[in-house]
Amino acid sequence: MTSKLMVSEKLWFVCLLILVFILTTPSLPASLAGGQPTTIFAQDMSSQNYRLDGGNFNMTSGNKSSTNFKLSDVVGQTAAGIFASKGYIIQAGFLNGAAGETFSFSVIPAIADFQELTPNSPVERTLRITISNGNATGYSVRASENEPLSTLAGAQITDTVCNSGASPCTINQATKWGQNTAYGFGYHMTGRTVPRDFTKGDNLFRPFAATTRNESPAIIMQSEAKKVVDQATMTLHLNIGPNQAVGQYRNVISFSALVGV
């Protein structure tokens, strides 16, 4: 009885090991998965007493200079970046740190649903924007709308001028918008890398740049740093007046992200 219990415990332990291996290993090698073996460029050095396996073995690297010359090199890299004999040079490999990186950009959610609109009852919705730029130097995110919120019949909700008065807001300059009788559609940004005009208060808004007005998209996030993961929140604010035509108002907000150049 005792030996049967020990065997079943051992069996369970082995099964658990296999399950953990399957769930925590990112992917199986192609050969184990039954796929075709792929060519891997690597260096393999061995002697009687040791064996070295590696993707690269650098013999030397760094910045060197003399009176007339300056050289930056990484010697021993298996995928060298310069193919002068073929008539082209592409920056690839260690010296071009951005070559192997990934630039990621997300906007959540994909729709800001304002549902039913009531005059003098402002509605707010938020969008979360996330950027990850790896080893690339910096990034910028821009936003614009295709047109002001419009119905199929052509009725429009004008883009906000905020509280108007002496200093209306513009597509590149946020100002205060807090009056319930100040109508329109606009946005506010919060985050570490948003433009300065948003950072002095929570009730600072801008209208969107509109493609129909030939306006260039406005920067909403920008950084010159490397290896950052930055987040920002866009708060959409919509307020309609009692004379606004009934209907379903729609538009498209476009976000565009590039690494820094």
Add this chain to the structure above:
Amino acid sequence: MKLKILTTLFTLVFLADLFLFPAKHQVFAQGLSLSISPPILEALIKPGKSAIQAYKITNDGDPVILTPQIGELTEDGSISQDPNFTVEKWINTLNTDLALGQPFLLDKGETRQLIVRINPPQGTPEKDYYRVIYFTTTPNPPLESSQSSVSQTIGSPLIVTVSASGLLVKSAKISKFQIPEILDSFDPINADIEITNTGKTYFHPVGKITLVGPVGRGDYNLVPNAIFIGQTKRLLTTDNAQESLEPSTTITLPGFFLGKYILTVDFTLDQGTTRITQAKIFYAFPWKAGLVIFTFLFSIFFLRRGKRNRGNKKAH
């Protein structure tokens, strides 16, 4: 008994791994999430030669319809909105499954490759071509309510220099070097430095700004942003880039300063031998505090003098 302990321990580790450490590729539900690699490409190519680069686009969010395009990269690092722009025929794609301007479905977690070929023919003007490979999502179908749909564009700048010799002239000048000559000891040092590309091709400034004072020195590395042909751009330091939302100066150094200082900007155009150097001298002393103290003493002096004069008059 020993086995029971081991098993329990392992189970706990397994559960902790499952719930505490998320997977490398985060998946965003109910949203748009794209990744592109490489994030930027710079190529120097001879007319008549060909180079190929595979771009990977990955969808980490909900299934999307994507449209690949090649557009013009503006000086400020954005995609040009010019509807009349047409990309050169010698920058094209080799895919049989994807085509520029043609939408395709990219499922959640899926990765596709866009193979771009750069193949300038003989006689192509030898200069820089600033382009961008980008993918744009199609917005979701509208709901039965008022809404703003979201469209997302992610791009990778493509900077191509066509040259038979590879020896396009690189040159630059410092068009602005602004720093006060007299600085209050308690004010931060704000220096604004701009450079203009006067050459025939773009470059990255590689170098640093050095501050030398009565006690010690500081070195601040420059951010190697690309400066396009004819462009004037503010130099930035890596410290300023990390700390500031929108750097309005090249360098801002808070602290207490006293005496004579020399601020030097020194960089090469890429890793080449063309070197640009300029230095400026400024002096720091606590003139604001000095002014307050002087005004105070001056007032005391005049008050006392006035009092003495009144006393003398009374005596007479």
